[in-house]
Amino acid sequence: MSNFIDTIREKAALYKLEKQLKKSPRNKKVHNLKTAQTAGILYDATQESNFLIVKELIRELKDNDIKPEALGFINKAKRDDNYIGDSTYSFACRKDFSFFYNIKKEAIQAFVDKPFNLLIVLVTEQPFAIDYLGQLSKAEFKVGKAGLDNELYDLMIELNANADVAELKKQITFYLNLLNNN
Template sequence: MILKVFKEKSIKKRINKLLSERIVKSDNTVAKTLGVLVNVDEFNDLAAFEKLAKDFKIQPINLKIIGFSGDKKNEPHGIDTCYYLEDFSRNGQVKNIELQSFLDEDFDILINYYAEDILELKLLSVLSKAKFKIGTLQLDERINDLIIKIELKDFKVFKTELFKYLTILNKIN
């Protein structure tokens, strides 16, 4: 119990530090790479993101999807990497090599598709080196550059709104 509280405080402190140091880069270049961070316990239709990337003319090789699941026995299929709470150290360091390589990739767009307030998901969103971060409404609005307020099950609405805003921002053709 004490270790869990220590871990939470450590991760919260790290998130706040990283968010205060973040420099937002704005450019009008068309997105060529897409990363997706999804809580598979809340939304498990990962093929929807593959179709979204195809509609946005992003090559399948330039799409990376990672997921989070609270239950290690419930590993989803069709996902690049799935991670769990055990993949983080007490001070919030990532222990999973595949997950770290995802974070080190310089995506043009990162979609944070989750609604639950899970510290490890927020930490991954903040640690990502993506140029432009998009997400659903979360408690900490500092994480994403663009927030689309929807229910996670309404993926069609999310896709429509995302297309509209990314067209306005010249991120897609």
């Protein structure tokens, strides 16, 4: 029964999302690690090990003079006390969305509305909320794992079936360094 309800919720949210995206399309522009000045990172913070990988990515982005911000989605009804945000890190959980995935938290809406040069979606399996936030993002160039949502990404990274988030981060930074932006 719960799976049926989740399917209905997601279909309604996607319908609303489609209408919203038609009203305000994003400006697309190719960026690499040399041309980008800002970067947003969406990731699954349910597993704490992903946070360490995001910290490493943020350090690499700062080394490239890119101002990063990360939004971690915790696939739980409520955040634990060990998830404290600041100007670089913010967190969302299921209670931060309405039944049909309307955003209820200002920090999440601000992240989505920010026109980042890069949006890095650092997940190997994509919860609906991360896909939804990625679609809503006004980022100019979106990067993530191939096969999750082909309409979301401008650059898709193909990985082996058993690859983890650390491997995805490694491949994304490799290809963003390699990408020639004339």
